[in-house]
Each structure stands twice: as structure tokens, then as C-alpha cells.
Amino acid sequence: MDERGEPVTTGRVTTDRVVRVGMVDDHQSPVWGIERILERHDDLQLVCSAPTVGDLLEKSTALDVVILDLRLNDGTTPRENVNRLAELDIVTVVYTSGEHPDLLRSAARAGTLGVVLKSASEDEILAAIRAAGSGEGVLTTEWAAAIDGDPNLDAVDLSPQLQRVLTLYASGGTSASVGQELGVAPDTVNEYLKRIRQKYADAGRPTRTKLDLFKRAVEDGWLPMPHRTRDDD
Structure with a gap:
């Protein structure tokens, strides 16, 4: 303290x-x-x-x-x-x-x-x-x-709307803020997230947490890989 x-x-x-x-x-x-x-x-x-x-x-x-x-x-x-x-x-x-x-x-x-x-x-x-x-x-x-370098990371096909939900939510958004950005209700965003999670689960790439969603978005190129610098430590 x-x-x-x-x-x-x-x-x-x-x-x-x-x-x-x-x-x-x-x-x-x-x-x-x-x-x-x-x-x-x-x-x-x-x-x-x-x-x-x-x-x-x-x-x-x-x-x-x-x-x-x-x-x-x-x-x-x-x-x-x-x-x-x-x-x-x-x-x-x-x-x-x-x-x-x-x-x-x-x-x-x-x-x-x-x-x-x-x-x-x-x-x-x-x-x-x-x-x-x-x-x-x-x-x-x-x-x-x-x-x-992982050849077993099976690609997941997301519609443009699901891509936007994934990138906004995985970047730190909430169901409410993503819904406001896209002009849909938070419950609709939650349904989209369920679809996204199911698609990744079907591909053998589970998304148990929000961090998992972020990692999947990076893996599939929906979000850029963040770069750590010594100033971030």
C-alpha cells in the first residue's frame, strides 16, 4: 500500500x-x-x-x-x-x-x-x-x-455478421455494447455468440472463456496479433 x-x-x-x-x-x-x-x-x-x-x-x-x-x-x-x-x-x-x-x-x-x-x-x-x-x-x-505453424487449426466459416460480433466482443466489448454497435438487442448478440462457440467446438477448438474467443479471432485472422514490448512489462 x-x-x-x-x-x-x-x-x-x-x-x-x-x-x-x-x-x-x-x-x-x-x-x-x-x-x-x-x-x-x-x-x-x-x-x-x-x-x-x-x-x-x-x-x-x-x-x-x-x-x-x-x-x-x-x-x-x-x-x-x-x-x-x-x-x-x-x-x-x-x-x-x-x-x-x-x-x-x-x-x-x-x-x-x-x-x-x-x-x-x-x-x-x-x-x-x-x-x-x-x-x-x-x-x-x-x-x-x-x-x-499448426496445420490442424481447422478454419471456421463465419458470416460477416458473426465476424463482426466476434471481433467486437473479443476486443473487450459486452453484449450490450456490441448490440448497440450493430443495432441489435443484447439477447441477439448472445445468440450470435452461442453460434460462434458452437462452430469452434465443432471444429475441435473450444472457446470456454472470452480469452479463448480472443485467441480464436487472432488465430483465424479476424484480429491482429498483439505485440508485446518491454514497455508493456
Whole structure:
């Protein structure tokens, strides 16, 4: 808190909220590295780590963000792990050396919030965790490459009206504001959104959240890929 009693902002979260972090990696040295990075920041807490998602959840499910290695010795896939954590409302950030693009694409399809390279700077890692802790996408070139290079991202055919609803809503609009922009009732916008979600579900690309809708709009070119700069961190 500052001298007026207001929470002090550090990056993307405030110091009166601690982002509870878990880490899944079957090598100990990356865990030590993340532990060293986070221990100096009061708004981030490494709660526990484990070599598998199952082992991690046995230790704690009270987590906000899990830093997830792509290749684990238990034979699980990134998609399985991201989905398992998502069922508990725990978001993921993939932490990888980047040499397995097929695994990156699997995680991207499952809805991970982003990808951070193990060679990334300390500031980039902190920004990624804080962004994920706030429910924001971790917009890196690696995440964009995983999407762009995925031949299994089946295209979804949207009418011009559905495209407009998707872009307006995914850009931060509400049903009311989108309806006002398009000259239709909010209930009509909600029906359009149901159609859009169903079309993506039929293509095997679920949209459980508004962030998912944003990502689908970026993937299919309805919205441009945002660019993070160091000034955004």
C-alpha cells in the first residue's frame, strides 16, 4: 500500500494479491531457477513443484498459474496436462527450450495462456507469470509461431455478421455494447455468440472463456496479433 492506502502496482498485478504458482518439470535445475526469480517478488509465490501434474495436484490445488514443461517422463501430453489443470481453473504457461514445435502446438490447441522460452530474460518470465495470473494471454513470438505453424487449426466459416460480433466482443466489448454497435438487442448478440462457440467446438477448438474467443479471432485472422514490448512489462 502507498501512503494513501492504495495498492501499489508492480507489473500486471498489485501487491495486495499474491499469484500462487506451481511448477511441473522433471528436472530440478529449472525449478531452482524459477524459485530464485520469484523469491524476490512479494506478489508471486512458488507454492510447490513436482515432476508430473498428478504429483503437483496431490501437493496443492490452490494454485493460480502452473509453469509447465512440455516433455515429461510420465508420458502425458501437453494437451492432457493443460486440460487437466483447466478443469480446476488453473491456467498454464508453457516453459520450454522450444525445440519441439509439435508439442507447442498441442499446448496451444488445449488453451495454454502462452509460451515462454527457458532462455527468456528474468523480466520476460516475471511478466509472463503476472499476465497469466491476471488471466491475460502471454503474447510471445513463440506462441504466435505455434499457432501459425499448426496445420490442424481447422478454419471456421463465419458470416460477416458473426465476424463482426466476434471481433467486437473479443476486443473487450459486452453484449450490450456490441448490440448497440450493430443495432441489435443484447439477447441477439448472445445468440450470435452461442453460434460462434458452437462452430469452434465443432471444429475441435473450444472457446470456454472470452480469452479463448480472443485467441480464436487472432488465430483465424479476424484480429491482429498483439505485440508485446518491454514497455508493456
